[in-house]
Amino acid sequence: MYNFEFEKPATVADAVAALGAEEAQALGGGQTLIPTLKQRLASPTKLVSLTGIAEMRGVSAAGGVVTIGGGTTHATVAAQAGAYPALAALAGNIGDPAVRNRGTIGGSLANNDPSACYPAAALASGATIVTNTREIAADDYFQGMFTTALDEGEIITGVRFPVPEAANYQKFEQPASRFALVGVFVAKYGAGVRVAVTGASEEGVFRWSEAEQALDHDFRSDALMDLDINPDNMIGDMHGSKAYRAHLVKVLTKRAVAAM
Amino acid sequence: MTQVSMTVNGVAASGDVEGRTLLVSFLRDQLELTGTHVGCDTSQCGACVVHVNGEAVKSCTMLALEAEGAEVSTIEGQAAPDGTLNTIQQAFQDHHGLQCGFCTPGMVMSAAALLKENPKPSEAEIRDYLEGNICRCTGYHNIVKAIMAASGQDVSAIAAE
Ligand code: FES
Numbered sequence: 001m002y003n004f005e006f007e008k009p010a011t012v013a014d015a016v017a018a019l020g021a022e023e024a025q026a027l028g029g030g031q032t033l034i035p036t037l038k039q040r041l042a043s044p045t046k047l048v049s050l051t052g053i054a055e056m057r058g059v060s061a062a063g064g065v066v067t068i069g070g071g072t073t074h075a076t077v078a079a080q081a082g083a084y085p086a087l088a089a090l091a092g093n094i095g096d097p098a099v100r101n102r103g104t105i106g107g108s109l110a111n112n113d114p115s116a117c118y119p120a121a122a123l124a125s126g127a128t129i130v131t132n133t134r135e136i137a138a139d140d141y142f143q144g145m146f147t148t149a150l151d152e153g154e155i156i157t158g159v160r161f162p163v164p165e166a167a168n169y170q171k172f173e174q175p176a177s178r179f180a181l182v183g184v185f186v187a188k189y190g191a192g193v194r195v196a197v198t199g200a201s202e203e204g205v206f207r208w209s210e211a212e213q214a215l216d217h218d219f220r221s222d223a224l225m226d227l228d229i230n231p232d233n234m235i236g237d238m239h240g241s242k243a244y245r246a247h248l249v250k251v252l253t254k255r256a257v258a259a260m
Numbered sequence: 261m262t263q264v265s266m267t268v269n270g271v272a273a274s275g276d277v278e279g280r281t282l283l284v285s286f287l288r289d290q291l292e293l294t295g296t297h298v299g300c301d302t303s304q305c306g307a308c309v310v311h312v313n314g315e316a317v318k319s320c321t322m323l324a325l326e327a328e329g330a331e332v333s334t335i336e337g338q339a340a341p342d343g344t345l346n347t348i349q350q351a352f353q354d355h356h357g358l359q360c361g362f363c364t365p366g367m368v369m370s371a372a373a374l375l376k377e378n379p380k381p382s383e384a385e386i387r388d389y390l391e392g393n394i395c396r397c398t399g400y401h402n403i404v405k406a407i408m409a410a411s412g413q414d415v416s417a418i419a420a421e
Pocket residue numbers: 297298299300301302303304305306307308309318319320321
């Protein structure tokens with residue numbers, strides 16, 4: 001790991017100021033960034049830790065919306081987001097307990113790893129990503145693998161999840177990394193069903209709109225029987241071929257619906 | 261270099277570190293608390309698990325400066341000052357929960373974190389909680405048994421092996 005300066009501001013305003021420095025990089029819980037730095041895949045001159053910012057931590061629920069501070073750890077979400085059980089369950093199954101004690105929701109969403117769990121929850125829930133400057137709808141936020149609508153130095157201060165009538169997340173783990181080989185989050189709202197898929201596409205997390213339409217029409221796993229997803233844009237690697245991932249998308253979507 | 265200060269096993273500790281100094285390096289190289297092991301350095305194995313403010317973390321994936329002001333506990337702080345093992349350590353000894361012992365500091369620290377949040381875990385809950393702790397020797401069986409025993413539960417249901 002190349003050396004860097006380290007700063008741990010106590011307020012969002014101070015963090016924004018610190019991130020104004022050339023080549024500065026925000027640090028959430030570090031569970032992805034620190035391994036990345038060790039491999040010298042990134043070489044910021046300054047790391048600005050966001051974990052000292054009290055206003056960015058915590059879970060609250062009111063008016064059918066669960067709001068989670070950007071610096072909240074997966075363990076805290078698992079323990080405290082009971083108002084949205086599928087979300088709490090997802091958080092409680094990321095990585096392992098020690099990783100969940102450090103990793104944060106804001107860090108995961110800012111990184112937008114194509115195999116991470118949280119992007120599926122945020123997109124399927126039509127969540128709102130709140131930053132220090134604006135609010136971004138999940139539909140506009142995810143812009144492909146490791147790419148988001150965030151500007152340089154912009155910080156995710158919180159995420160608002162509208163609580164659905166029912167939801168379920170099915171994760172098929174890549175057995176070595178515990179990331180999702182494919183993960184499917186299905187959320188049923190009064191306004192319609194949303195299905196978000198992580199781990200599968202070269203474009204990162206995406207909504208499977210054909211499945212949404214079929215489920216809007218008939219909310220049973222059998223409604224997906226005749227649907228197939230095109231494998232062309234799927235990730236193909238040593239852990240699974242494109243066709244295998246495409247198959248998993250359908251199987252996991254059916255399982256999610258059946259579990260709801 | 262920046263000065264970092266924290267409490268380690270109840271004792272104030274400080275030292276000069278770089279931004280990139282890992283918590284595990286600070287513990288091992290500067291405080292000479294070499295009970296915390298580095299098995300992988302990539303967040304997989306859990307040999308480096310310590311508690312920071314009461315929570316299990318992988319000290320190979322946390323910067324020393326992130327622990328500024330924190331209460332850290334390591335394997336060295338588990339036994340009584342006279343060397344008497346704590347309940348979990350004693351159970352590992354009684355149930356042969358270790359062979360080479362390399363993973364053991366992390367296993368014991370993870371077990372302590374588990375029992376704090378779940379004092380009577382089932383066998384499945386123990387196995388699930390140890391997802392991030394890898395042991396190359398024991399096959400986990402006796403580790404699970406030791407943690408069951410440490411939580412005061414009957415281990416006869418887990419077949420002897
Ligand atoms: S050395 Fe930290 S997890 Fe292996």
